[in-house]
Amino acid sequence: MKVPEKSVRDTTFEELAMPLFDQLYNFARWLTQDTAEAEDLTQETYAKALRGFSSFQMGTNFRAWMYRILRNTFLTSRTGLKNTVAIDEDTDEALLPVENTTPESSLIQQASREMVQQALTDLPVHFREILLLCEVEEMSYQEIAETLGIPMGTVMSRLYRARKALRDLLRKKNEGVRHGV
Amino acid sequence: MACEQWREQLDRYVDGELDPAQASALSAHLRGCADCAADALERVQLKRSVQMAGKRYTASTELRNRIAKTIAAKPRHGVGWYWKILTLPAFALLMLAVAVNLYVGHEDARRQRVYSELADLHVAALAGSTPVDVVSTDRHTVKPWFQGKIPFTFNLPELQGSEFTLLGGRVTYLAQTPGAQLIYHVRKHEISVFIFQDRGEGAGLPEGLEHPQSFNVQTWTQNGLRYFVVGDVGAEDIRALSKLLRGAG
Numbered sequence: 001m002k003v004p005e006k007s008v009r010d011t012t013f014e015e016l017a018m019p020l021f022d023q024l025y026n027f028a029r030w031l032t033q034d035t036a037e038a039e040d041l042t043q044e045t046y047a048k049a050l051r052g053f054s055s056f057q058m059g060t061n062f063r064a065w066m067y068r069i070l071r072n073t074f075l076t077s078r079t080g081l082k083n084t085v086a087i088d089e090d091t092d093e094a095l096l097p098v099e100n101t102t103p104e105s106s107l108i109q110q111a112s113r114e115m116v117q118q119a120l121t122d123l124p125v126h127f128r129e130i131l132l133l134c135e136v137e138e139m140s141y142q143e144i145a146e147t148l149g150i151p152m153g154t155v156m157s158r159l160y161r162a163r164k165a166l167r168d169l170l171r172k173k174n175e176g177v178r179h180g181v
Numbered sequence: 182m183a184c185e186q187w188r189e190q191l192d193r194y195v196d197g198e199l200d201p202a203q204a205s206a207l208s209a210h211l212r213g214c215a216d217c218a219a220d221a222l223e224r225v226q227l228k229r230s231v232q233m234a235g236k237r238y239t240a241s242t243e244l245r246n247r248i249a250k251t252i253a254a255k256p257r258h259g260v261g262w263y264w265k266i267l268t269l270p271a272f273a274l275l276m277l278a279v280a281v282n283l284y285v286g287h288e289d290a291r292r293q294r295v296y297s298e299l300a301d302l303h304v305a306a307l308a309g310s311t312p313v314d315v316v317s318t319d320r321h322t323v324k325p326w327f328q329g330k331i332p333f334t335f336n337l338p339e340l341q342g343s344e345f346t347l348l349g350g351r352v353t354y355l356a357q358t359p360g361a362q363l364i365y366h367v368r369k370h371e372i373s374v375f376i377f378q379d380r381g382e383g384a385g386l387p388e389g390l391e392h393p394q395s396f397n398v399q400t401w402t403q404n405g406l407r408y409f410v411v412g413d414v415g416a417e418d419i420r421a422l423s424k425l426l427r428g429a430g
Contacts, residue, residue, distance in 0.1 A: 166231070
């Protein structure tokens with residue numbers, strides 16, 4: 001969602017920002033896990049973005065800019081601070097190795113929508129957010145890097161770990177269901 | 182290339198992050214390798230399930246409206262639009278100041294011109310051989326004399342018990358407008374009272390006492406007439422006569 005520079009003078013903040021409303025709220029709700037907080041977070045994001053709109057550089061990624069504001073606002077909120085754990089950053093772990101090479105199609109197929117939602121909720125917030133940005137928002141690695149303010153390599157490794165953690169959670173839930181736990 | 186190495190690329194493949202050459206090479210491998218193909222399928226399925234599960238929450242219309250309202254009709258983005266916002270009031274203020282200054286200057290010049298003209302009329306009348314055309318201390322004589330000579334009528338005060346004496350009157354002109362000039366006497370001083378219809382040069386002049394060119398002038402409007410009381414007497418006398426005239430008008 002790059003904003004072409006030539007349209008600079010014809011673009012209002014409203015025209016750029018309102019189309020993102022639904023997805024920003026969804027993201028806010030996933031982060032906060034609370035309706036009222038999500039509403040406040042969304043509103044504050046829009047207020048901050050409006051104030052900072054003059055400093056937004058046309059020609060750069062507006063969507064990533066909005067998500068970054070939302071996420072930074074969340075991280076400095078009470079819930080955000082509570083949820084933030086020191087991320088043992090991924091560099092050493094790299095992308096490798098795919099230890100469990102057994103295809104898990106069946107596992108994923110058996111996982112209901114609710115189960116995946118629950119698993120996402122249970123994930124640490126830094127895994128949850130990167131999965132949402134990648135799968136729901138369909139952001140490129142570059143956009144994710146901009147949004148989260150991390151290098152591309154970290155995007156890839158964190159995404160890898162997030163998916164692995166999600167699989168693990170789903171497997172546990174699946175086993176729980178199977179064994180009636 | 183061993184399957185391990187292909188699989189390292191699978192995430193980027195399903196995320197659409199491989200360049201076209203890498204992607205087509207991997208596609209070719211997947212067509213011939215069931216294990217890798219199953220792995221790729223699992224990753225795509227995981228992506229889809231997260232995508233579906235992730236689209237979960239819908240905001241209230243109320244929140245949408247509230248936010249839309251807050252940000253509605255905000256200025257367009259442009260290079261330094263905020264500077265325009267910041268400088269607009271200052272610029273408007275500056276223009277206003279300039280306009281006020283011009284207006285005040287203009288008004289001031291106009292007022293000075295009117296006053297000096299009145300002072301001239303006053304001096305000229307007194308310096309002439311016949312300061313007044315109707316010589317009478319009786320207001321009931323002076324007032325009717327103006328009938329037919331000026332396009333309005335006015336009332337003159339009873340001076341009984343005051344220090345002022347009416348000497349008489351004459352027709353005068355201010356900016357091509359005919360009016361009455363009455364001359365009063367107080368302690369060896371003459372005071373001119375000018376009465377015009379309140380339009381033209383006299384219009385919009387501030388009421389109150391002014392003292393241009395060592396004369397004191399008081400002016401006001403009353404019943405559509407503009408009064409000027411001009412004389413070299415003290416402000417107290419000007420005010421006292423003005424008060425009498427207002428009372429009569």
